[in-house]
Amino acid sequence: MATNPYYWYLPCDHAFLVDRSPENVPKPPPQQGAVGWAAPLKAVSANRQEVVLTVQGTGPETVILEDLHVRVVSSGPALDWNQYVMGNGCGGQVDTKSFDVSLDLGTPTATPIGGQRDFPYSVTESDAEVFHVTAHTSGQDVRWYLELEWSSGGRHEVTRVDDHGQPFRTSASRDASYYAYPLGGDGGWELVEGD
Secondary structure, three states: OOOEOOOOHHHHHHEEEEEOOOOOOOOOOOOHHHHHHHHHHEEEEEEEEEEEEEOOOOOHHHEEEEEEEEEEEEEEEOOOOOOEOOOOOOOOOOOOEEEEOOOOOOOOOEEEEEEOOOEEEEEOOOOOOEEEEEEEEEEEEEEEEEEEEEEEEEEEEEEEEOOEEEEEEOOOOOOEEEOOEEEOOOOOEEOOOOO
């Protein structure tokens, strides 16, 4: 199984909260560089986080993916940090088939949206499945992870899905203002006032 903790279809679809001034934040990375950019800054996904799971069988037997559970480790007040958008001037969004997780609910669940059917699924060595899980919060700082429940032959197991051994972390932003880096520019981050 492979996990991408910071997926975005368009750069403006993802923002991070960083406890640093704009002069101390490097320009936004391409998506494949997001982990290397976010980790040293201790950046936290702002408002929403899209995680992509790619699941494939490893042997000759079919693996039944029975369910996907959301586990909240902790929840507290939203972070009062600056928000940095990974791209500026993007067009309309493309609706992907995915699972939605509202971290503001007492017991969050992965709910299929966009025509995506719910579990169970099956995978083999030659037939993988890709799941997009979009978690969001409007007022909290939440540490969370997923559990993928699966079975194959006589085995029944649960695999933890997280950010390289740590929980995912998603926090609401304090307001609608954010910093954006002009396309093709090297002038640094510019403040965009929210509505």
